[in-house]
Amino acid sequence: MTRDELERALANLPFRLLRRLGRSIAGPPALRMGKRRLMHTIMAGAEANIARVEATIRTHQAEQQALAAVPASGGGASSEHKPGKPADLRALLEGIGVPEPRPFVPDDWQMEAVEALERGDVIVSVPTGSGKTYVAVEATRRAMHEDRTVVYTSPLKALSNTKYTEFCKIFGPEFVGIITGDRRDNPTAPILIMTTEILRNLLYDAAGGEIDVRLDTLGLVIIDESQFLGDSERGVVWEETIIFCPSQARLLLLSASIGNPHELAAWLTSIRPTPCHLVRHQHRSVPLRAGYLHPNGKLTPLFRTVTMPPSPSQAVLHPEAKRLFTMFEEDTLYTRRSG
The missing domain is CATH 1.10.720 (Transcription Termination Factor Rho, Rna-binding Domain; Chain A, Domain 1)
Known part of the structure; x- marks a missing residue:
């Protein structure tokens, strides 16, 4: 040269x-x-x-x-991933975006969960993106129709703020309030969004004879991200919230990652006045895809297949991801040694 x-x-x-x-x-x-x-x-x-x-x-x-x-993707079968061949970036990104609007029809498991709340508490354990929010919204509508207070809890203030905005759009801001460590807006509303710690403290006050935030009319408590029950530090908050929850209120526990839902349902049945119904749905309506983004801005599939491997034993890294991993390690080690 x-x-x-x-x-x-x-x-x-x-x-x-x-x-x-x-x-x-x-x-x-x-x-x-x-x-x-x-x-x-x-x-x-x-x-x-x-x-x-x-x-x-x-x-x-x-x-x-x-x-x-690499031929340009013309859509349809030309861009489909072929077995045995590593997926390319086009296959990884194909179909991602906002789907065409279409009439919403609830799934059977969603209606099962809503109707089971008429008889007792419910645990919904389904993959992320499957439609847990629909169950929460429909259950809230029914509780409001009976003039009962609804409390929706989440583990983080940021999630509570997001859910507050979402519920305000659905039900109207005059019907939704929020209580966190930073804000207290419309606390007498029939729908209250709060962190789990806030609800636990309110239930403590109620147990001591101090009734606040319409707990006497509480009809539904929705506990989002209920897998936090197993958290070594914060799990006790979720446990106490469930134990102190008024007997007239229905509990709706939502999660995508409860490891022992049957045991949790049995425990709830043993401590609550009504039986607990478990709704499990394992089909993922939005398949997971894994990619690797290198600090240099290059994106590549993480695995040889477009979708996530069904088990860790079947996970094989994409050749380009391997190369980028190696390059990143070399750059990082060189920087550390030079520094």
Whole structure:
């Protein structure tokens, strides 16, 4: 490779590769150089490091040729992933976006959960994105129709704020209040959004004879992210909330990751005046896809398959993800040693 060819090839390299080459030649000072100065540094040291420089250039050129050879996706079967072949980025991103609007029809498990609340407490254990919110909203509508107070709890103030905004759009701001450590808006509303710790404290006060926030008319308590029952530090808050919950109120526990839902349902049945019904639904309506985003901005499938492997034993990393992992490790180790 002549000097002119080398200079043209370096000009076409991404900045991350130039910086990597410059750092291998000039050390940490290269991290503070711009593109022009990096090229000058690499050219000055190219003779002593020609093998490394040419290898980097050839690898980049091969990658660009491989990308150019991938046919553009025309939709349909042409972009489908073929078994045995690593998934490409187009297959990973295909179909992602806002779906076309269509009439909503609740699933059988959703109606089962709502109707089971007429008879007792309910645990809903379904994958993320399956439609737990519909159950909460429909149960809230029915409780309001009976003029009962509804409390919706979440583990974080940020989640409570999000749910407050969502419920205000559905039911109207005059019917929704929020109580967290930072705010107390419309606390006499029939629907109250709060953190689980706030509800536990209110139930403490009620047990001591101090009735507040319409707990005497409480008809439904929705506990979101109820897997926190198993948390070593905060789990006691969820447990006490359930134990102190008024007997006239129905409990609706929502989670995507309860490890022992049958045991939890049996415990609730043993301490509450009504039986607890477990609703489990394992089909994921929105399949999970895993990608790896390198700090240089490159995105690639994490696994050879488009969707998540069914078990860890079947997980095989995508070749490009492996390469980016290795590159990241090398860059990180070099930075630590240089620092």
